[in-house]
Amino acid sequence: MTESVAQSQALPVVQLRNVAKVYDGQHALKEVSLDVQRGEFLTILGPSGCGKTTILRLVAGFEGATSGSISIDGRDVTDLPPERRNVNTVFQSYALFPHMNVFDNVAFGLRMKGRPATEIATEVRETLRLVQLEGFDTRAVGKLSGGQQQRVAIARAIINRPLVLLLDEPLSALDYRLRKQMQLDLKHLQRKLGITFVLVTHDQEEAFSMSDRVVVMNNGHIEQIGTPVSVYEEPRNLYVARFVGEINIIDAEVVELGENRARVRAQGLDVFMRTSHAFRPKEKVHILLRPEDLRVETLKDLAEDPELEDVFARDRSLVGTVEETIYKGATYDVVVRLDAGGIVTATEFFNEDDETVYFKASDRVAVSWVEGWEVVLPYEK
Amino acid sequence: MRKLRILYATLVFVFLYLPLGVMVVYSFNASRFSMAWKGFTLDWYVKLFSNAALMQAALNSLLIAALAATCSSILGTLIAMALQRWRFPSRKVIHTSLFVMMMSPDIVIGIxxxxxxxxxxxxxxxxxxxxxxxxxxxxxxxxxxxGRLLGFDPHVVEAARDLGAGEYEVFRHVVLPMVFPAVLAGWFLSFTLSIDDVIISFFTTGPTFEVLPLRIYSMVRLGLKPEVNALCAIMILITAVAVFVSQRFLKEKS
Structure with missing residues (x-):
């Protein structure tokens, strides 16, 4: 008994096996396989048209897969209609029933299940409290604000206690502040309910701040699956690296290989880099560096302060000239044109004792980073 | 400027409604033959209601109008839903043919x-x-x-199914309540179309079943009778009410 419970706990709640979807001869989805773990907050991230919403619609049952199979809770649902799948959806447009008030909208699912009226009333009130809409029962949904409609849409879905809640860009219609608030609220709601959430978004910040795992999609296939940290820190390819935040890309060539290390030549510099890829000598590679991992010092400061020079990894520094500085509020970006060609951007925090940006255009600077913070990827055209 | 606008609007309304107004006024005229005003009377209305053949024709018209409106509301709604929901090959043809039917001269349809x-x-x-x-x-x-179906968020139907509603429940609890004002408006529109149709009725009914417009038509061939004025005044009233009600239904909730 306990063993079978444990087994069902370990079983992915949603499984996609080689699922493809073709619309009018176009592949919206190309042979995608994906496991959604029980109780996790999974985000599917990608630009519009990458197939992320298609995955959601296939799991919900609004679309049939062209090939492959989908199972929910270990049961094959590939051919089941939406009303017979134990998942619920929060639509981007909310899709509330315009002719019903808040109470009737939220009660709809339970009424379809034929639950007694008194039980429904209690549950609806309970759920409305959960989404902070107490006392809104008799309001017409058309008269609510965007944020309130959003909450009704969420309440209408979660009242059914689905195995999985599917959210299709639920926050995209809200303004910035409200969106930030709803991101937190959704995350808390998910923890409280323990329901698996699958969210679709094109907003990398949204994906990172809410999810346990992120699926990065591009052009109908999955580029990478991992925790927000691993996707950000260890992007599998240039597409992922560029899609999740700013990145500097420096071309280089492999000189020599060691164990989990490679000596590469970049910008006339010979440096050792940590890498798990199996490169060959002379192979061209990309070195990826996040702007916030770069450290910039002026050549003048380095020459005057031997201590600074000791800390600053001189043997892996690139020399160049500051082009411009861009004020970002809490931080600022320093754009450096390297002497050996190419431009890198470094993000700097304001020093406590600096009132203004430290670097100025045409300053001669050296750019460096801590060994191991770089990512080395095979060369892509 | 404001006065000019009021004058203009008045002229338009006079142009449109003067003939109807004249007819309504004459339905209360005591003179039988002359166009001159001979005093107020309700005799023609009394005469009208005691004309058994005419009243039978009126009842027939109301019956046909109500039945035709009901049948076409059901059929028309089903067609609209099919057009909106499915992408079948002859969909465009059916959609266009609806407009062709609407535009076709009555005499062509009748024949x-x-x-x-x-x-x-x-x-x-x-x-x-x-x-x-x-x-x-x-x-x-x-x-x-x-038209009303196209105005809806198509995800509403998906949402209903997502929440466990089958085909019938989606129709009963979501689609029908949402389109009902349009169905009702269509019913009243059909009712008025049917009740004032002469040409199609002329070709498609027989001596066993006479409807009001045809009866009136045969009556006026022997000269205008004041009862007909009275009858037409009543019909204007019915039509005006039907149009008003259907407009109200369309406006509401849209």
Whole structure:
């Protein structure tokens, strides 16, 4: 008994096996396989048209897969209609029933299940409290604000206690502040309910701040699956690296290989880099560096302060000239044109004792980073 | 400027409604033959209601109008839903043919239906007239309901199914309540179309079943009678009420 419970706990709640979807001869989805773990907050991230919403619609049952199979809770649902799948959806447009008030909208699912009226009333009130809409029962949904409609849409879905809640860009219609608030609220709601959430978004910040795992999609296939940290820190390819935040890309060539290390030549510099890829000598590679991992010092400061020079990894520094500085509020970006060609951007925090940006255009600077913070990827055209 | 605008609007309304107004006034004129005003009377209304043949024709008209409106509301709504929901090959053809039916001259529809009924050797009367009027009204209902269906967020139906509603529940609890104002508007539109139709009725009914417009038509061939004025005044009232009600339904919730 306990063993079978444990087994069902370990079983992915949603499984996609080689699922493809073709619309009018176009592949919206190309042979995608994906496991959604029980109780996790999974985000599917990608630009519009990458197939992320298609995955959601296939799991919900609004679309049939062209090939492959989908199972929910270990049961094959590939051919089941939406009303017979134990998942619920929060639509981007909310899709509330315009002719019903808040109470009737939220009660709809339970009424379809034929639950007694008194039980429904209690549950609806309970759920409305959960989404902070107490006392809104008799309001017409058309008269609510965007944020309130959003909450009704969420309440209408979660009242059914689905195995999985599917959210299709639920926050995209809200303004910035409200969106930030709803991101937190959704995350808390998910923890409280323990329901698996699958969210679709094109907003990398949204994906990172809410999810346990992120699926990065591009052009109908999955580029990478991992925790927000691993996707950000260890992007599998240039597409992922560029899609999740700013990145500097420096071309280089492999000189020599060691164990989990490679000596590469970049910008006339010979440096050792940590890498798990199996490169060959002379192979061209990309070195990826996040702007916030770069450290910039002026050549003048380095020459005057031997201590600074000791800390600053001189043997892996690139020399160049500051082009411009861009004020970002809490931080600022320093754009450096390297002497050996190419431009890198470094993000700097304001020093406590600096009132203004430290670097100025045409300053001669050296750019460096801590060994191991770089990512080395095979060369892509 | 403001006065000019009021004057202009008044002229338009006078142009549109003066003939109707004159007729309503004459329905209360005590003179039988002359156009001169001979004092107020309700005699023509009394006479009208004691004219058994005319009252039978009026009842027949109301019956046909109500039945035709109901049948075409059901059929038209189903067509609209099919057009909106499915992407079948002949979809465009059906959609266009609805407009063709709406635009076709009544005389063409009337004659073509007559030919059809003759070919099927159906006796002209109640049933043929009903079928003809349903044919006349269905496109109007379909277009009205279809327009309203297009105005909806298509995800609403998906949301209902997502929440466990089957085909029937989606129709009963979501689609029908949402389109109902348009269906009702279509019903009233059909009702007025049917009740004032002369041409199609002329070709598609027989001596066994006489409707009001045809009866009036045969009456006025022997000269204008004041009862007809009275009857027409009543019909204007009914039509005005039907139009007003259907507008109210369309406006509400949209």
């Amino acid at each position: 073509s239906l007559l030919v059809l009924f003759m070919a099927l050797s159906l006796p002209l009367g109640f049933w043929t007239l009903l079928m003809a009027h349903v044919t006349l009204c269905v496109p109007f209902v379909s277009i009205t309901v279809y």
